[in-house]
Amino acid sequence: MRILSLIIVILTAAVLIYGTLDMPDCANPDTPASQHVSPRYVTRAMEETATHNIVTSVLGDYRGYDTLGETTVIFSAGMACILILRKRRRQ
Amino acid sequence: MFDFIVGKYNYWIYIILMMIGFYAMMSKRNLIKKIIGMNIFQTAIIIFFISIAAKRGATLPILEHAHDGGEHAIEAISYINPLPHVLMLTAIVVMVATLGVALAIVLLIYKKHGTLEEDEILKKIEFQE
Amino acid sequence: MDMETITSIKPLLATVTPLLCILLIILSRRIPNLRELWTIIASLVTFSIVASMVKTLYTGKVIAYKLVEVYPGIDVAFRVDAFGLFFALLSSFLWIVVSFYSIGYMRSLNEHSQTRYYAFFAVAISSALGVAFSSNLFTLYLFYEILTVCTYPLVTHNQDNEARSSGRIYLGYLLGTSVAFFLPAILFTYYFAGTLDFSLHGILNGKASNGMITFLFLLFLFGIGKAAIMPFNGWLPRAMVAPTPVSALLHAVAVVKAGVFCQLRVYFNIFGVELLHNQNLDIFLIYFVSITILLGSLFALKQDDIKAMLAYSTISQLSYIILAAGLYSYHGMLGGVVHIVMHGFGKITLFMCAGSILCGAHIKKISRLGGIGRRMPITMLAFFFGALSVAGIPPFGGFMSKWFLALGSIEAHQWPILVVLLTSTLMNLGYFMPVVFISFFGKDSESVKRDPDIREPSPFIVAPLAFTALVSLAIFFYPYPFIRLAEIFVKSMMGG
Amino acid sequence: MTDQAPILVILFPLMFAFVTPLLGWWKKDLCYPWVLCGLSLSTIFSIITLKEVLNTGVIHYHLGGWDPPWGIEYVIDHLNSFILVLVASISLLVAIYSKRLVKEENPEKEAYFYTLFLLQVTGFLGIVATGDLFNLYVFLEIASLAGYALIAIGEGQAPFATFRYLVMGTIGACFYLLGVGYLYMVTGSLNMADLSQILPNLYHSKVVMVALIFFLVGVAIKMALFPLHAWLPDAYTYAPSATSALVAPLMTKVSVYVMIRIIYTVFKPYYSIEILPVNLILGWLAVIAILYGVIMALRQVDIKRMFCYILIAEIGYMVGGVGLANRLGLTGAILHIMNDALMITCLFLVAGAVVYKLGGHNINQLRDAFKKMPFSMAAFAVVGLSLIGVPPTCGFFSKWYLILGAIEAENWIFIVALLLSSAINAILFFKIVEIAYYGEASHDHNEDSNGGNTIDEAPVSILIPLGVVALAIILAGIFSGKIVSGIIQFAVPPNL
Structure with a gap:
């Protein structure tokens, strides 16, 4: 089992490293990630959402629906814990 | 070669972390250790995402001079990419939620089987059948 | 096919009448006389519907009725030609005779679960008629399979160990051959010919290589297990554990004749005798x-x-x-x-x-x-x-x-x-x-x-x-x- | 209201879920009607959405009014509107069905159970509706978390099985997230439509390739594709009946949907198929999954576990259809998403009814079940025929398309696997039918059909959904031509 997991881990790592070969260097400002969608958040967040913190404006506004999902995740987890751990009332 | 390795150090770190977690998840016998592995695994992904956001010479995506109302044009290049941060806030929440549910289930397992070692649980299950 | 066609709902009616009678049979399950009356009425009605089509056929026309399209170009559709009507006449006529016989037989042996017996008998007749009236290979296969399945409770009517093992062999042969050979044969036919409609001179002529034709021929020959051609005949003697009326109508007429009917249909109207020759x-x-x-x-x-x-x-x-x-x-x-x-x-x-x-x-x-x-x-x-x-x-x-x-x-x-x-x-x-x-x-x-x-x-x-x-x-x-x-x-x- | 229909489909179960625990504190009995109400509304709006899509084409719904790719959008096209209806209606049926079972299996926990039930449905619907990769992940996690909890409260070793499922599920979700990250890194976008525009220029990139691999592995874990299926049988066997009836058919189908989206929408088919040998790998995995699933199913004595292995085999059908990478194959795969959802639902509904009435899910408990529970077993017979692929049940038609697709792709081994699995399914099904039909005390020939009727059928709240699903299996078969020509043919990418 241990050897099997080791093999799987090494294989996964190999795939990951293979993918890394084509990745941009760390902190490179010219990556597509920084150029395609996110510039609009930085440049227009203030006028569109009136929030200083761009992360907040994205979280609460541009991608607010994800945050609703996030809240739901927490709610689900809470309900899940109650459902799992709640004991039957003694009769 | 050296530049290559140093230039992409963030990826190496995340891969190593992730593989540690992955290995622990699969090969550890103790359920709590598995959960710890799972956390390391998820954290590695979060680190990966955050590291994508980095830009050399940029600062936090909080606009300080925005009151000026357009006197200073806001340059995207001077602020870190905010989107991965947002995504990871959500991912962290998911991670915490998963952790919570996992721990709840582990508690249930402990109540039911009296142990948290995987092989002992398996033995008990076999014994019951 | 290339003959004058008239549209009529009669083939559908003939196929559905036995099914409708099931409902009445189940509803009147507490009153055996009434229950059997429904069977007899249904058999008479079915036969008269079938017989009423004879005249049209004598004039050289065929009757067609399209039910529903299941796939672009493939319908569940009925088409009554002389051959189909020929088989349908026989089955529906003998159903009347066997219905009377069933009453005498089942009651004199005091058999159990008679409601189930009459209900599935009606389904079997309905699907035999469906086989007779099919206008394409797809519809034929549909009713062929229903016929296999609905006769299982009839064959294993006794529900004892002998019935159980015979039932296994029955379904094993019939479902096995149809899934392993018949269905692939239909699919290949469709793939090569682009249609499954029966045609007077076959649909495969010139559509596939000679080797493929031979292969398809063998698939059909062995796939239609109901025709009981050796070596796929083992199920028929075993099916004799069924009550005698079942053996009489199904294993002398409806089921086995449906098998040979399908074989002939395929050779005549899918391959065409010329191609075979x-x-x-x-x-x-x-x-x-x-x-x-x-x-x-x-x-x-x-x-x-x-x-x-x-x-x-x-x-x-x-x-x-x-x-x-x-x-x-x-x-x-x-x-x-x-x-x-x-x-x-x-x-x-x-x-x-x-x-x-x-x-x-x-x-x-x-x-x-x-x-x-x-x-x-x-x-x-x-x-x-x-x-x-x-x-x-x-x-x-x-x-x-x-x-x-x-x-x-x-x-x-x-x-x-x-x-x-x-x-x-x-x-x-x-x-x-x-x-x-x-x-x-x-x-x-x-x-x-x-x-x-x-x-x-x-x-x-x-x-x-x-x-x-x-x-x-x-x-x-x-x-x-x-x-x-x-x-x-x-x-x-x-x-x- | 119709403009907002896409979001209302998801919002109804979500909002109703938030209220359910409060209702539960106040009056426990209100939860059940409340859930039904929420899911009915969701179903109605999903049908409205489907109609809208059929009339006007693809719907783009911008959440919060932000244009994609900056904001999140829902893209409802023919593929997912169809699956939305499927998910919503099946959840509604399972909710109706759960009434007695939840009270029986998890008393005092109804409120929380139903909350998570609704959240589970929300998760499924959210996954299906969204056009944003990260949003999909969030809803995937909602569905997963709710699923873990719902399964963990089952019997026997459910908690331990859930723990394994949780570990596997987390790996799957994380791999998916990693794939999202990789694509984001090289494109800067999370929107599926946007990505499919940008990606063709990047197909040489190793990052994109690794992203696809991680997407597929992640989704394969979630759908329990062989060899990543190990978590499924235990988890769904010990889960409460209502949970397995909800999760087993839907979680896997939703995952297959995600796989189709990724292979055919996010990536262009020619990348997934021609540059990478994805179809080859999927094809082989499908064949192994089918054979492994049915053979393992044959060895089980626990009907729920048997159904789980059937599910694993059925996953193979769909993945194989996706892997055929032609129009017919993908049509078959999409059709089979619907058909299989219906069949697996029906199987687990029957299992639940059997557990409720006969007290367990060992195969021997089914003795004489035909006599005791004729309606449930009739539904089981229908689904069994569908699994074997006997027309006119729906299972036949998806097999039909899949085999035609395989002939076109010349993937003979897949055809053999499909036919072989049909044959083994037949054995499997008749193994159960025999036990349920013959029973022990059945040698009594003198017993009249009118006497000795000891029908002890499951309650109406179980029978109605069961009957509806069984009927749907037949209707989906009969009208599969209409479904394909009306909906699915538009769901298949035009360039295939």
Whole structure:
């Protein structure tokens, strides 16, 4: 089992490293990630959402629906814990 | 070669972390250790995402001079990419939620089987059948 | 196909009527008389709907009705041509007879779960009619499969261990062959021909390579397991655990004839006789089924159980019908097609006699039949008539079809087939005549001596079998309704 | 209201979920009608959405009014509107069905159970509706978390099985998230439509390739594709009946949907198929999954576990259809998403009814079940025929398309696997039917059908959904032509 997991881990790592070969260097400002969608958040967040913190404006506004999902995740987890751990009332 | 390795150090770190977690998840016998592995695994992904956001010479995506109302044009290049941060806030929440549910289930397992070692649980299950 | 077509809902009505009667059967399950009345009414209605289509067909038209499109270009659709109507007439007519017989048989043996029995019987008839009226291979397959499934509860009616193992073999053979061979054959046909509609001269001509045609031919030959061609015949003798009316109608007429009907449909209207002939597949076919004809008769000789003997006899006779597709001649085809009816009446008589002997004397073995003809004269006389008809002795219906087949084999210059037919006829007499002889002229067997109560069972049992026995006699003198349909069909294929 | 229909489909179960625990504190009995109400509304709006899509084409719904790719959008096209209806209606049926079972299996926990039930449905619907990769992840996690909890409260070793599922599920979700990260890194976008525009220029990139690999592995874990299926049988066997009836059919189908989206929408088919040998790998995995699933199912004595292995085999059908990478194959796969959802739902509903009435899910507990629970077992017979692929049940038609697709792709081994699995399914199904049909005390031939009727059927709240699903299986078969020509043919990418 241990050897099997080791093999799987090494294989996964190999795939990951293979993918890394084509990745941009760390902190490179010219990556597509920084150029395609996110510039609009930085440049227009203030006028569109009136929030200083761009992360907040994205979280609460541009991608607010994800945050609703996030809240739901927490709610689900809470309900899940109650459902799992709640004991039957003694009769 | 050296530049290559140093230039992409963030990826190496995340891969190593992730593989540690992955290995622990699969090969550890103790359920709590598995959960710890799972956390390391998820954290590695979060680190990966955050590291994508980095830009050399940029600062936090909080606009300080925005009151000026357009006197200073806001340059995207001077602020870190905010989107991965947002995504990871959500991912962290998911991670915490998963952790919570996992721990709840582990508690249930402990109540039911009296142990948290995987092989002992398996033995008990076999014994019951 | 290229004939004048009129649209009519009749084929659908005929198929649906038995299904509607199920509802009534289930609703009136507490009142047996009413329940059986529904079956009889439904059988009469179904037959009259089927019969009402005869006139239209005589004028050379065909009736079509499209139900629903299941796939672009493939419909569940009905199309009644002479051949289909021919088979439908037989099945729906005999359903009436067997319904009466069932009442007598099931009640005299005090069988359990009779509601279930009548309900599934109706489904079986409905799907047999569906097979007869199918306008394409897809619809045919649909009803063919329903027929397999819905006869399972009938075959395993007794629900004991024997029924269980027979049920396994029954479904194993029929579902196995249809899933493993029939379905792929249909799919390949569709892939190559681009359609599944039956056509007068086949749809595969020139659409696939010769090797592929041969491959498809073999898939169909073995895929339609209901035709009980060796080596896929094992299910039929085992299916005899069913109550006798089931064996009578389903395993002498509806199910097995549906099998040979499908085979012929495929050879006539999917491959086309020309194609078979050009590739010499017809020669292969007739010699291949000859093995079944001879071996079936041979096995029948060895049986001591009446129903098992009849089952092997059926296996042999079914392959006569398949000869129709292989004898590339007018009379060959005619004989094969007509044999569906001739054998149907003869064999159903024999099965009903077997059931009558079981009800009246509780005997299943041939060796114990000594002297029974003196106690049950009508039954055994009917048995005699049926046996002569099946063996093909004049003046009984079976002679007609055998005569045509013999003519056909001469026309096609296949002399060995003539020999096969004659040998088989001799063997038929060889296994039927001893039964008749010992029952009338033999000494009383132990079981007959012991049981003074042996007598003809209820008129519900005796009347139907006497009736079909007389029909197999009458059909020799007045075969025209059937022969005419068969001629229309065969001529349309040969002439066009 | 109709403008907002896409979001209302998801919002109704979500908002109703937030209120359910409060209702539960106040009056426990209100939870059940409340859930039904929420899911009915969701179903109604999903149907409205489907109609809207059929009339006007693809709907783009911008959440919060932000244009994609900056904001999140819902893209409802023919593929997912169809699956939305499927998910919503099946959840509604399972919710109706859960009434007695939840009370029986998890008393005092109804409020929380139903909350998570609704959240589970929300998760499924959210996954299906969204056009944003990260949003999909969030809803995937909602569905997963709710699923873990719902399964963990089952019997026996459910908690331990859930823990394994949780570990596997987390790995799957994380791999998916990693794939999202990789694509984001090289494109800067999370929107599926946007990505499919940008990606073709990046197909040489190793990052994109690794992203696809991680997407597929992640989704394969979630759908329990062989060899990543190990978590499924335990988890769904020990789960409460209502949970397994909800999760087993839907979680896997939703994952297959995600796989289709990724292979055919986010990536262009020619990348997934031609540059990487994805179809080859999927094809082989599918074949192994099918054979492994049915063979393992054959060995089980626990019906729920048996159904789990059938589910694993069925996943193979769909993945194989996706891997055929032609129009017919993908049509078959999408059609099978619907058909299989219906069939697996029906199987687990039957399992639940059996657990409720006969007290366990060991196969031997089914003895005489046909007599005791005729309606449930009739539904089981329908689904069994569908699994075997007997027309006119729906299972036949997806097999039909899949085999035609395989012929076109010349993937013979897949055809063999499909046919073989049909045959093994037949054995499997009749193994159960035999036990349920013959029972022990059935040798009593004198028992009249009217006497000895000891029907002890499951309550109406179980029978109605069961009947509806069984009927749907037949109707989906009969109207599969309409479904394909009306909906699915538009769901298949036009360039295939």
